[in-house]
Amino acid sequence: DVNVYNKIFEAVEKVPGANNPHRVRSRMIGNLYMITLDIEVNPQITITQAHEIADAVEKSIINSVDNVYDILVHVEPAGGCQTGEKFGVDKDMV
Numbered sequence: 375d376v377n378v379y380n381k382i383f384e385a386v387e388k389v390p391g392a393n394n395p396h397r398v399r400s401r402m403i404g405n406l407y408m409i410t411l412d413i414e415v416n417p418q419i420t421i422t423q424a425h426e427i428a429d430a431v432e433k434s435i436i437n438s439v440d441n442v443y444d445i446l447v448h449v450e451p452a453g454g455c456q457t458g459e460k461f462g463v464d465k466d467m468v
């Protein structure tokens with residue numbers, strides 16, 4: 375469902391400090407979505423701040439997407455994302 379991916383990308387864009395959502399995956403568990411994604415954050419911020427951003431991303435997605443079972447946000451330092459992450463959906467694919 376491409377629409378779900380668009381909603382996820384829009385939800386991440388609303389969160390200050392959450393950049394470059396990628397490797398987005400959603401799968402259905404029954405009629406609920408299990409969503410996983412990577413985001414990039416400023417490498418200089420604290421783990422506490424990064425956790426707050428990840429939490430805000432989860433809340434934003436829950437506000438935008440119906441029927442969410444769970445969300446797992448993987449936080450990476452900006453620019454540190456390895457090439458070769460070939461699973462899931464990037465923004466230019468939807």
Ligand SMILES: [Zn+2]
Nearest residue numbers: 412450455459
């Ligand atoms: Zn990544």
